[in-house]
Amino acid sequence: MAGIKIDPVIKGGMELKAEGTTVYISGCVNHPSPGMFIEPFITEVHNKILEKKIKEIVVNITDLRFLNSAGIRELVDWVMKLSALEEGKKYKIKFLCSSEYQWQESSMTTLVYLSPECTSKETANPLE
Amino acid sequence: MNNYTKLRSIECGINKELTYLDISFDPKWEYIPLAKSFIEDFLTINMVNNEEIHKVGTAASELLENAVRYNHQNGIRMSVQNEVDESMVYLIIINYSDEMHAKRLLKRIKEMNKNDSLEYYLFRMRESIRNKGDSPGLGLARVFHESKAKITAEYNKEQKIVEVRASIPL
Numbered sequence: 001m002a003g004i005k006i007d008p009v010i011k012g013g014m015e016l017k018a019e020g021t022t023v024y025i026s027g028c029v030n031h032p033s034p035g036m037f038i039e040p041f042i043t044e045v046h047n048k049i050l051e052k053k054i055k056e057i058v059v060n061i062t063d064l065r066f067l068n069s070a071g072i073r074e075l076v077d078w079v080m081k082l083s084a085l086e087e088g089k090k091y092k093i094k095f096l097c098s099s100e101y102q103w104q105e106s107s108m109t110t111l112v113y114l115s116p117e118c119t120s121k122e123t124a125n126p127l128e
Numbered sequence: 129m130n131n132y133t134k135l136r137s138i139e140c141g142i143n144k145e146l147t148y149l150d151i152s153f154d155p156k157w158e159y160i161p162l163a164k165s166f167i168e169d170f171l172t173i174n175m176v177n178n179e180e181i182h183k184v185g186t187a188a189s190e191l192l193e194n195a196v197r198y199n200h201q202n203g204i205r206m207s208v209q210n211e212v213d214e215s216m217v218y219l220i221i222i223n224y225s226d227e228m229h230a231k232r233l234l235k236r237i238k239e240m241n242k243n244d245s246l247e248y249y250l251f252r253m254r255e256s257i258r259n260k261g262d263s264p265g266l267g268l269a270r271v272f273h274e275s276k277a278k279i280t281a282e283y284n285k286e287q288k289i290v291e292v293r294a295s296i297p298l
Contacts, residue, residue: 102182
């Protein structure tokens with residue numbers, strides 16, 4: 001299956017990139033309006049996933065040290081947009097988290113509650 | 129009396145028997161990560177474990193974002209108190225606010241405290257998409273759920289000062 005490739009966006013203390021079937025979000029998001037950078041990137045990712053009929057994508061946030069609530073709102077927007085798609089077009093998002101950042105466990109668990117049929121969460125380096 | 133002196137003179141319930149940190153700064157967005165990092169270092173010195181430090185740091189950052197976003201005049205004061213015996217951290221944020229924003233904040237906190245924290249956080253997440261551009265209230269809901277904080281607020285109409293208190297169990 002062909003993947004997607006989107007040039008990295010490095011702005012507002014974060015880096016966003018997409019390679020194959022993985023989206024990487026890293027850095028530290030505490031910008032007052034992170035949607036300025038995140039929303040256009042996610043829209044492009046979403047459209048390419050639909051165009052290439054990809055059925056599962058990994059969102060790797062293991063190097064995302066912090067994401068403020070304005071940044072969480074952008075992920076909520078993505079999940080809601082995905083949930084609203086007609087059945088045949090839906091794909092799955094797996095959030096790959098790090099146990100090093102405690103906020104990821106709580107924030108991503110809640111985000112998955114929004115749409116458990118389309119999203120899941122996995123910890124890359126679970127604590128012993 | 130200038131705004132800073134006025135903020136500093138407020139009796140914000142600091143119990144000096146407890147370990148505490150009390151900081152004041154300009155309402156500049158760039159200072160929020162610095163304040164968060166400062167608070168996390170303070171808690172590290174006071175032997176709060178890493179998981180709890182993240183929890184308090186996230187809460188402090190979200191509450192300060194609200195304070196900076198809706199600040200009416202200069203000056204934000206934040207106090208952190210660590211009650212080792214009770215395993216609690218108290219965050220107290222004081223800032224200037226106009227009456228409209230303060231009333232909205234008080235109403236939202238009252239509404240939040242009537243709800244289950246997870247249900248309320250999910251509700252706010254959905255609302256944040258429906259009302260793009262409006263204040264989503266996601267930060268407060270996040271502190272309420274993820275930090276398990278008890279949040280209260282008061283507004284002094286004469287001084288135009290709002291005080292938000294979050295009690296976070298460790």
